[in-house]
Amino acid sequence: GQSLEQPSEVTAVEGAIVQINCTYQTSGFYGLSWYQQHDGGAPTFLSYNALDGLEETGRFSSFLSRSDSYGYLLLQELQMKDSASYFCAVSGGATNKLIFGTGTLLAVQP
Amino acid sequence: ETGVTQTPRHLVMGMTNKKSLKCEQHLGHNAMYWYKQSAKKPLELMFVYSLEERVENNSVPSRFSPECPNSSHLFLHLHTLQPEDSALYLCASSQGFGTGVKQPQHFGDGTRLSIL
Numbered sequence: 001g002q003s004l005e006q007p008s009e010v011t012a013v014e015g016a017i018v019q020i021n022c023t024y025q026t027s028g029f030y031g032l033s034w035y036q037q038h039d040g041g042a043p044t045f046l047s048y049n050a051l052d053g054l055e056e057t058g059r060f061s062s063f064l065s066r067s068d069s070y071g072y073l074l075l076q077e078l079q080m081k082d083s084a085s086y087f088c089a090v091s092g093g094a095t096n097k098l099i100f101g102t103g104t105l106l107a108v109q110p
Numbered sequence: 111e112t113g114v115t116q117t118p119r120h121l122v123m124g125m126t127n128k129k130s131l132k133c134e135q136h137l138g139h140n141a142m143y144w145y146k147q148s149a150k151k152p153l154e155l156m157f158v159y160s161l162e163e164r165v166e167n168n169s170v171p172s173r174f175s176p177e178c179p180n181s182s183h184l185f186l187h188l189h190t191l192q193p194e195d196s197a198l199y200l201c202a203s204s205q206g207f208g209t210g211v212k213q214p215q216h217f218g219d220g221t222r223l224s225i226l
Contacts, residue, residue, distance in 0.1 A: 004152070033214070042112050043153070043200070045214035087153065095166045096141065096204060096213050100152040 002026045004101035006088055011107045012078055020073045020104045022088035030091040032064050032071045033098065038084045046073065046086075075106075083108045113137040116201050116218035123191065124226050131186040131221045133201030140206050142184040143215060144176060147198040159184060160206070188223075196225045 004024045012018040022032065031050035035043040047055055049064035049071060061074040075082055085105050089098040114135045123129050135142065144156040158166035159178040173195075175187040184201055202215040 031212070035217075040219075042114070042217040042219045043202075044112070045216070048212040048214065050212070089153075091213075095158045095160070096206070096215075097143070097155050097158055097166060097168075098153075098215060099155070102150070102152045 002090070002092070002099050004088055004090060004099065006086075006101045006104045008102065009105045009107070011109060013109050014078055014080060016078050017074065017076050018078060018106065020075075020086050020088075020106070022071050022073075022101055024069050024071075024088070024090050024101075026069075026090050026092050026099065028092035029066070032062070033089045033091060034060075034062055034073045035087045035089060035100075036084050037087065037103070043087065078108050080108050080110070082106060112216050112218060114201060114203055114216050114218035116199075116221050118221055119219065120222045120224075122224045122226060123188070125191055125193075127191075128187070128189040130188065131199055131201075131223075133184040133186075133218055135182055135184075135201075135203040135216070137203060137216060138205075139203035139216070140181050141204045141213075142178060142181070143202040143204075144184065144186055145200040145202065145217075147200055147220070148196075153200065156186075191223075191225045193225050196223055198222050 006022045034046040037043040047062040064071040085103040089100045142159045145153045157176045177185040198220040200220045202217045204215045
């Protein structure tokens with residue numbers, strides 16, 4: 001079977017750094033993606049890792065270790081608008097389908 | 111504005127009704143997807159279309175019937191639904207498929223479906 005695990009909730013304060021971990025078990029793996037979803041809105045793409053290492057995009061960075069089946073999303077200089085759900089997702093198979101984790105609800109406090 | 115538009119935003123229907131969800135993408139993509147998002151559950155892939163051909167059906171019950179008349183439009187026809195089908199239905203599109211290549215999916219805001 002295929003599964004992804006990530007913490008259900010994380011709380012942090014404005015200006016802080018937070019790391020959201022994701023571990024996965026899949027039969028096929030092409031890459032690990034991260035999506036952000038504000039309440040009631042569309043999930044939006046944040047980052048993608050196909051190879052081991054760190055990818056940086058502004059305040060957000062994502063890391064992948066294929067040997068450990070593990071990745072994380074790092075959010076720096078947290079802002080109130082970063083309060084949202086964050087999903088890791090594995091790309092597997094020839095159809096680019098995404099297998100999503102259950103999501104981490106990030107609450108940023110003043 | 112994500113470039114993917116879904117209508118209606120909200121839908122309430124009885125179990126015997128027939129309705130359709132519509133998705134339109136303005137991004138020039140050639141792959142489209144339907145996902146179901148239920149409370150406390152991960153997004154579940156339902157169907158994948160590439161160039162109007164269905165390439166994946168993720169064991170979805172036949173009361174959900176997708177249609178892709180062209181690469182910009184995707185429909186989900188609903189009939190005889192059950193209360194457990196109440197959920198947010200999300201449409202997404204991507205440029206295509208690529209193994210190991212970044213092909214982000216762009217999502218619409220979804221249709222909130224409630225079955226009475």
